[in-house]
Amino acid sequence: MRAAEAIDVVTCRVPGKINLDLNVGPLREDGFHELSTVYHAVSIYDRVSVQPADDWSVVVTGPYADRVPTDDTNLALVAAKTLARRRPRGSRLVPVTIEIDKQIPVAGGMAGGSADAAAALLACRELWGMDNVENDLLEHIGASLGSDIPFLMHGGTAIGTGRGEQITPVLARGELHWVLWAGEGLALSTPTVYAECDRLREEAGIEVPDPEPNGELMTALRRMDAEEVAKHLRNDLQDAAISLQPVLAEVLEAGSELGALGGLVSGSGPTVAFLVGSQAEAIDLSVGLAANGPVGDILRATGPVPGTQIVQNRVPPPPPVPPRPGPVGPVPG
Template identity: 70%
Template sequence: MSQAVESRGVTVRVPGKINLELVVGPLREDGFHELATVFHTVGIYDHVTATPAATWSVQVSGQTAEGVPTGADNLALKAAKSLARRYGVEEAAALSIDKNIPVAGGMAGGSADAAAALVACEALWELQVSRDELEPLAARLGSDVPFLLHGGTAIGSGRGERLAPVLARGELHWVLWVSTGSGLSTPEVYAECDRLREAAGEPVPDPAPSGELIAALRTMDTSAVGAALRNDLQEAACSLYPVLEDVLEAGTSLGAQGAIVSGSGPTVAFLVGTQAQAIDLSVGLAARGPAGDIRRATGPVAGAQVVQSVAPAGPPTFTG
């Protein structure tokens, strides 16, 4: 290992994701659901810094740090330890997470930090391991982790861990409504989805992505993408957190060209055509309510990326 890396840490920037489409199939024997989803990264970021240390540790700060575990249950810490075991690294790392992605908001903040920890520790330990080689480790950590190694827009199948890139040209403008209250538990939302389906008594077909959305993404036609947004968990999320229905109605009435609960919620993503429209919708949502943290972002963006080396004694400075 070089002296430069021994004396310095590595900082990785990683985005959150939204699901432009989430088709939930039948419950599998392993307890997971078969999925067909279209992942899409947006420019809301966490930063994860890994530095050499005598013992493993993780500390969390930032706008959305509350409620993130700092012990053995932290997914980024699990990721770093799994990488060390896989490649026979005997030294430990201290992880520092600066959180801005909503927690328990359907934007895969924990999975993003796990992806960032894999990338940061791979660089810290100079393992020369590719992103593709990291994917099996990532998949064992969570269904969203492999996608966040790469970012962009991609179709996910299986539990979401099997990926195929989507040819998407240009960018999309989003306004995100983030709950300032408690989040939603992903297992509880899936359980509520199963309950609602059982009550309806309708068969659940095998999932498949829609051709309409894939075609719309090729040209980034905002109105076509907005019309094709779909989330099979949205009804369940609204059932558990009814204010989401008011949020969806408010954004749609204010001119959003598409509206969807992100993943298992409760973050709501509104699609608009331009940055100016995003500003107008942000102002309208803030004035009309329901109360929430309103953010603007564009997508797709790159996945986990090394942005800086940082001396362990000082605060990180970012280059991008």
């Protein structure tokens, strides 16, 4: 890592995620639910750049920019300031402008805010030359801000336990093809969806067991068998998300009728993820959903993909060297 003074901008690329299996257990004393989930990073990316500035700020561009806060509630900005408090005593801290190119749907169950926070942590560590902050500590800081952040630093496919922040990588070789539907103007608050899940369970008199990973899904992922993976897609929050946004049931039905191997609401929703067998099938399903499904943004993606990565680490060019004066000779007459 180069000294902070030598770097004027750091850019990270960070993926969104879907949950292939989301088992929601009992409510814990800290207000979170015990979870067992299978995270899967997909090739829908935000780009987050940080550069020194006179004061802290956030600038957002991209198709979902108008739905991202740019004040002190922005999670990427919170992450940067939290990391700044970990700087060594006496070290120089430079405030940053955070620029986010927002391609991951917002409030869609793909952890877009957590993705930007993960990228901001990695980029600011590099910009500030904080060699003392190891990856484990960076993930610990991230986990204190959002349960999905540690996974988005890892990427790939992984089991998340606890409240989702405890990550164990899953051996998964190969590639899965996805079609994602993100409804125009739809957004679901994660706490609201969990509360609705609790309400529906209480209404139905369901006793909630401790969550466990699905062994059959793990076997299917090791072979990256799309048809078998599709059989074991599960989301305990799906009924709650549909209860709050009934259009999601129409989307799932449309995808099934158009030939998807399987589909589910991603995380707390409302993005819907459909698994297909190939890139050609992904194109066909995209066209079919656009023509026959409820109105929404249709995105194609593959997974698993790596987590947060630095893609630009720019050092300003040195100042120009003035030309050396030539020898002074007699002036021609």
